[in-house]
Amino acid sequence: MKEAYSPEVQSKKIEELHFELQSWKSNLSFIKDEIKFIDHLLNSYVFQPNTPNLFERLQDYQHRLKKMKKQKTELQKAISKHENNLGGMMECTDKSCDLQYYTKHDVLKAKTVDYISGFRNLKSEIFNYAGVILKKRRPV
Numbered sequence: 001m002k003e004a005y006s007p008e009v010q011s012k013k014i015e016e017l018h019f020e021l022q023s024w025k026s027n028l029s030f031i032k033d034e035i036k037f038i039d040h041l042l043n044s045y046v047f048q049p050n051t052p053n054l055f056e057r058l059q060d061y062q063h064r065l066k067k068m069k070k071q072k073t074e075l076q077k078a079i080s081k082h083e084n085n086l087g088g089m090m091e092c093t094d095k096s097c098d099l100q101y102y103t104k105h106d107v108l109k110a111k112t113v114d115y116i117s118g119f120r121n122l123k124s125e126i127f128n129y130a131g132v133i134l135k136k137r138r139p140v
Contacts, residue, residue: 010089010090010092011090013089013098014086014087014089014090017086017089017101017105018083018086020105020109021079021082021083021086024079024109024112025076025079027112027116028072028075028076028079028112028116031072031116031119032072034119034123035065035068035069035072038061038065038123038126039062039065041126041130042058042061042062042065042126042130043062046134046135047130047133047134047135048133048134048135051133054133057129061122061125061126061129064122065122065126068115068118068119068122071115072115072119075111075112075115078108078111079108079112082104082105082108085101085104086101088101089101
């Protein structure tokens, strides 16, 4: 037997999912700014030039940062698509239809959480490395 949903119940569910989507979008937007800052940092001349393997490490970080930027763009597209499809949930009249949206949402949530965690780890690695090799300003 299929359990029917009222428009009010569906509307509440959609509102909750939409709120979560907005949170993801906000986090990714902030990460966009962080990527821009880190990219500027890695391409600046603020590091001790005699640091062993400096060029190789910076190149590696730049490559990984570029990969993260591409993944972020793909994730943002997937979130937008999922958000656009959310309206179709209003037409769901039973649990099986509802379950499809929740399953897709959970998969996207896992990807988003993994991405944010991976970015934070990379950012932390870069900041820890950069903090040690920044040029020291000479006292005047």
